[in-house]
Amino acid sequence: MDIACVEKIDPKVARIIKDEEQRQENGLELIASENNASSAIMAVQGSVLTNKYAEGYPSKRYYGGCIHVDEVEELAMKRARKLFNAEYVNVQPHSGSSANMAVYFACLKPGDTVLAMSLSHGGHLTHGSNASFSGKLYNFVHYGLSPRTEMIDLNEVADLAKKHKPKIIVAGASAYSRIIDFKGFSKIAKKTGALFMVDMAHIAGLVAAKVHPSPVPFADFVTSTTHKTLRSARGGFIISTLEHSKKIAKQVFPGMQGGPLMHIIAAKALGFKQALSSSFVLYQKQVVKNAYVLAENLIKKGFRIVSGGTDNHLIVIDLSNQSISGKHAEEILEKAGITVNKNTIPNEKKGPDITSGIRVGTQLLTSRGMGEEEMIQISEFIYDVIDNPLNINSVHKKVMDLCERFPLYKK
Numbered sequence: 001m002d003i004a005c006v007e008k009i010d011p012k013v014a015r016i017i018k019d020e021e022q023r024q025e026n027g028l029e030l031i032a033s034e035n036n037a038s039s040a041i042m043a044v045q046g047s048v049l050t051n052k053y054a055e056g057y058p059s060k061r062y063y064g065g066c067i068h069v070d071e072v073e074e075l076a077m078k079r080a081r082k083l084f085n086a087e088y089v090n091v092q093p094h095s096g097s098s099a100n101m102a103v104y105f106a107c108l109k110p111g112d113t114v115l116a117m118s119l120s121h122g123g124h125l126t127h128g129s130n131a132s133f134s135g136k137l138y139n140f141v142h143y144g145l146s147p148r149t150e151m152i153d154l155n156e157v158a159d160l161a162k163k164h165k166p167k168i169i170v171a172g173a174s175a176y177s178r179i180i181d182f183k184g185f186s187k188i189a190k191k192t193g194a195l196f197m198v199d200m201a202h203i204a205g206l207v208a209a210k211v212h213p214s215p216v217p218f219a220d221f222v223t224s225t226t227h228k229t230l231r232s233a234r235g236g237f238i239i240s241t242l243e244h245s246k247k248i249a250k251q252v253f254p255g256m257q258g259g260p261l262m263h264i265i266a267a268k269a270l271g272f273k274q275a276l277s278s279s280f281v282l283y284q285k286q287v288v289k290n291a292y293v294l295a296e297n298l299i300k301k302g303f304r305i306v307s308g309g310t311d312n313h314l315i316v317i318d319l320s321n322q323s324i325s326g327k328h329a330e331e332i333l334e335k336a337g338i339t340v341n342k343n344t345i346p347n348e349k350k351g352p353d354i355t356s357g358i359r360v361g362t363q364l365l366t367s368r369g370m371g372e373e374e375m376i377q378i379s380e381f382i383y384d385v386i387d388n389p390l391n392i393n394s395v396h397k398k399v400m401d402l403c404e405r406f407p408l409y410k411k
């Protein structure tokens with residue numbers, strides 16, 4: 001990134017960006033919700049399109065001068081429709097949370113009941129946490145993971161839907177490593193008269209590449225971020241059937257947002273093009289293969305993996321048998337240049353600030369070009385640091401060597 005012009009005006013901010021660039025370049029980023037946007041995506045995000053106000057939708061704007069941004073928003077919508085085989089796509093939501101908010105606002109009244117996955121079992125804050133607008137405004141009821149399989153149990157979902165008669169059933173998660181049966185969910189929603197919404201923020205890239213079944217044929221609404229496995233701009237989008245498209249459009253603007261971020265929408269258009277390529281499919285296949293190999297090798301080292309493995313890009317590691325909390329593991333791994341996040345495990349005993357687990361994902365390591373061999377090495381790094389913190393320095397050296405071999409951004 002060329003930050004020479006920033007340096008002249010604001011050396012402090014320039015220095016912070018450089019430090020962060022170094023942190024990302026020299027560390028192994030295993031946070032399951034992050035990725036490294038391509039240089040082209042970052043160039044578009046930093047383009048003159050940031051200057052343009054364009055409240056409204058293509059050909060129906062409240063400002064003049066929208067000829068070019070109209071074209072780019074149409075392009076983003078068209079590519080997203082093609083990528084996900086969707087009837088309608090709204091590319092204006094600023095984030096995954098605002099995409100979820102738009103669907104709730106469009107379909108619910110305060111106090112209405114929604115059925116979603118519990119946060120402590122892998123759901124997201126916007127799926128009804130009391131700390132979020134969702135839990136404050138609506139009556140969320142939660143399903144969890146089966147105590148036996150640690151996977152979603154559709155019988156539990158069906159029982160809860162029958163009992164509570166939710167207006168919306170939400171599928172999708174932030175920390176769930178298994179294939180989600182969207183068809184099974186949609187049958188329950190139909191039977192109980194609920195709308196069906198899927199939040200595919202985490203798995204959008206896998207869905208785009210068809211390495212995870214698509215929710216689009218089964219859901220009334222599919223919400224997503226663009227920056228996780230989809231590896232695109234920072235933002236969100238909403239897919240819906242044509243039947244619901246007008247109310248979604250009205251809810252996003254003017255219901256919730258003002259001017260759309262046209263530089264981000266243009267970068268989303270570019271991201272959808274990247275995701276339509278054959279190399280993106282190979283990339284996603286490798287993401288899943290890498291997660292599988294990492295999980296298998298962590299298991300060999302004695303780690304317990306929630307649900308016993310993974311079908312997607314992420315793994316939840318239960319550290320209860322390692323006499324270390326998720327928080328402490330996150331801290332010592334960071335000292336060795338390995339970034340993860342503490343994560344609750346099913347039936348968490350330590351609470352969300354300490355936790356008994358960590359969550360890791362392979363999408364960014366794979367973006368750097370790493371494969372199965374590197375996953376085996378990384379499982380050893382994680383084991384060595386958690387087994388004995390005295391290994392931090394030696395592991396850190398190995399992490400730096402590995403990062404040098406797989407640069408984040410080629411110079």
Ligand SMILES: Cc1ncc(COP(=O)(O)O)c(C=O)c1O
Pocket residue numbers: 033094095096097098124126172173174199200201202225235236
């Ligand atoms: C499943 C899910 N939905 C929504 C979001 C929210 O996305 P954002 O951070 O862009 O608001 C996240 C973010 O991690 C997520 O994991």
